[in-house]
Amino acid sequence: MSSAPVPIPARRRHDRLFEPSSLVPTSYLSRSPLAEEIIARDLAECVDDDADSDQDSNWDSDSLLGAEDHLDLSAALGAPLISRPTGIAYGTLRPTIAANVPGTPALAPRDVVASRRAERSLLRDNHIIPPKHPRPFEESRWRQLYRRLFSTKVPVGDDEEDHFGPLLSRVSTKALESTPLLTDDGQGYVSPSPSEQQFQWDAAVAGNLIKTTWQREAQTLGQYSRSLIVTFLLHYSVTVTSVFTVGRIGRLELGAVSLATMTANITCYAPVQGLSTCLDTLCAQAYGSGHKKLVGLQLQRMTYLLWMLLLPIVTLWWYSERVLASIIPDPETAALAGLYLRVLILGTPGVAAFESGKRFVQAQGLFHATTWVLLIGAPLNVAANWFFVWKLELGFPGAAAAVVFTQNLLPFLLFLYVRFIEGMECWNGLSKRAFHNWGPMIKLALPGMIMVEAQYFAFEVLTLASSQFGSAHLAAQSIIVTVTSTTFNIPFPLSIAASTRVANLIGARLSGAARTSAKVALAAGLLVGLFNLTLLSTLRFRLPYLFTRDDDVAAIVSRVLPICAVLQVFDSLAAISHGLLRGIGRQRVGTYTNLFAYYLVALPISFSVGWVLRWKLEGLWLGIVVGLVVVSSVELWYLHQADWEHAVEEAEMRLKSDEAQHGVEFK
Known part of the structure; x- marks a missing residue:
């Protein structure tokens, strides 16, 4: 069988990625009018500033490529097999994905290189x-x-x-x-x-000749997810270390740190993470348009906004003892939690700076920057816990001081990385313009904050509920949340990798390969879930004593862990299936399914079984298991029924829509 030669498209996606532009270049095809408005206003304010209209997009291919990878610029652009995850919030409790972040992340030269290598591998495989x-x-x-x-x-x-x-x-x-x-x-x-x-x-x-194999997809998913898993686990280790340290002090302290962490997550960390996800659009918009100095401007603006929002949060935390005492029955636990939160106030500026800083480096394709920072920061966090709690004998407040030390250390290390290694090309110094043009940015950031907050609250409310059963159950809840959140940091990065890979293949019009990749991802998710199930089941009597010496608390944890072990399978499948839905452009299905399952299925069952049947902590977690069964079942059914060819057509239609909006031809 033969056919006429297929001509090389005259212009493909991102073919203007590095072309000069005057205002908002058509090279960056954002579907976010708000993002375009923000960039347009920024450029209008600094139209006479040559530095901010920088178009330095040249890059040294020799430093990035080997002999075989050496690409000329015109052939390098197009890059359909590489994209970046957006809207990811991680570091405390369970990682989450915010509402769909509008806009298309721009590609850095290293992304283009990786795309061409991926294309070449598939051509060889076929x-x-x-x-x-x-x-x-x-x-x-x-x-x-x-x-x-x-x-x-x-x-x-x-x-x-x-x-x-x-x-x-x-x-x-x-x-x-x-x-x-x-x-x-x-x-x-x-x-x-x-x-x-x-x-x-x-x-x-x-010619529909590109196929893939499960071996290729397993290899690719492994490459995509391994650094993400390391990053997520390292970041969450800050929380794990704090719980581990406090658990050696006593039952009340362990329950108090759980209550304090719940309050911090709901009132501060979730809003900060949710708001900062809008930088996934804004920083990428500025970087992709060639106005790299505007990336630093967006960083400053978001950091200042977050610092201003910390003022009411700091006030709430300072008087948190009174608030918590009115909610939970144990005043001593409320007092300790309030003390922990008052110390944590000193770390909130660092949290805001690090969340914004992560987006600053990620917009430049420097995803490994955060990993290197955490590789240094995580061990220092362990040392800080030992120093403050045991060496200085500060006890419970020392654990909070160690968290504060780490929260301020991480942005400082990230600053050193940018200053002395790479990333300075997008920084133009402090600017008064960072105090202007906040309105559109806030409108763009609010959906992300609401979605992250909703996902955090569904799990954090269990901690508040467990406090009604007594200090032992609250301490046990702290251990269970820590263990289950740690295990979730394995399938969740895998789901991000699966989402990215499927989206790349769909964008490249390879629906058959995307289906193969989805099957491999689901199989990998099932294996991870079974591994976590086996781990929690076999170590149910040993894991509690890693965190506490209290026999009553350990006994409660041992009774709940079998339920949490079953949860691992459905939790992993739900994470992977939601990632795949994002990959085919159906993230709203996953978002609505999660909210429905958590708030209308899981929590009502948890409260009913926990109080009416008096199953207490076991009942609370049983409801979560049922909710995850609903989530995984609905999303897997939808994936099974989904028309993947239609997903490819929709991806092409989105490109045509961008073409009509911006006047750029796509093939």
Whole structure:
């Protein structure tokens, strides 16, 4: 079967990514009018400032690419296989995804390189371009078995394996004159040039020849998620270390830190994280438009806004003892929680600065910056807990002081990274303009705050409920929340990786490959859930004593952990399925399903079983299990019924809509 050659598209997505522009360039195709308004106002204010209209988009490909990866700029743009997750909030309790963040994140040069490498790998897997490492003439049986089990190549039969010429002829009846498929001696292969690779990729996609394997998708999901898992676990280790330390002090202290953390999450951390997710749009908008100095301006503006919002929060925390004493029956626990919160006040500016700073570096594609910061900060947090609690003998307030130390240390380390390693190109110093143009930014930020707050509150209310059963149950709740949130930091990053990969494949019009990737992600999520189930089940009598020496508290935790073990399977599947829904552009289905399941199913069952049947903490967590069963079942059913081809069509329609709005041609 053969067909006429498919022409290389004259202009593809992001083909104007690095073109000069005068105001709001059409290269960055945001679907957020508010974001465009903010950038337009900022540029209007600094139209005479050459630094803020910087268009320095040149990059040294030699520093990013090897010999095989060396791309010319015109062939490098397009990058359909790389995108970035947005709206992610993590660090305390359970990570969450905010409401759909409008706008399309801009691609950094390293993203373009990664996209081209991903395209080349798929072309090799489908035998369309020469393999990187030709198969030897003779292979051992073990080598053959290994290749059959783990090779990422699409199977086409033993006689056709690695014979890429016939498959390429199905794409085009003529090869490019400058693309030798074999060297003169017929032994070695010559890889195509970047422009030839682009031709072959576009033609192969048009000919529906690009397939994938579970081995390829498992490898890709592993690469995408491993650094995310490390980052999430390191960030949450700040909370784990605090609970671990306080648990060695006593039962009341353990319950108090749980109550204080609940209050801090609902009143401060969730709003701060939710509001800062709008920088995923604003910083990316500024970076993608080529006005890189505006990225630093957005950082300053959000940080100042968050610091101003801390004023009423600080007031609430200072008098929190009175508020909590009116809610919970144990005044001593309320007093300790109030003391913990008063100390935490000193760390709130650092929390706000770090949340904004994360978005500042991520807009530049520097996702590893946060990981490096946490690799230093997490061990120092452990040392700080030992120093304040045991060395200085401050006890319970020392645990809060250690948290404050870490919360202020992390933004400082991030500043050092930007200042001395990379990221300074988007900083133009402090500016008075950061105090202008707040209205549109607040409108853009509010949906993210509301969604994060809603997801936090659904779980935090269990801590408030458990306080009604006594200090032992409140202390046990602190341990259970810590354990289940730690385990959730494995499937949640995997869901982000799955969402990114599926979205990339859908954007590249590879619906079949996207379905394969989704199946692999669900299988991986199930395995992670079963692993967590086994872990909690087998260690149900040992885990509690890592956090407490109180036998009563440990006994309660041991009774609840089997329920939490079952929860792990559905929690993991729900996380993966929600990520896949985001990948195919159906995130609203997952969002509404989660809110319905938590507030109309899980919490009513929790309160009913907990109080009416007197199951107490076991009843509270049983309701959460039922809610997650509903979430995972509904989302999996929707994914099974979803029309993936229609998702591809919708992605193309969104591009055409952007084209009509901005006057840019897409292919």
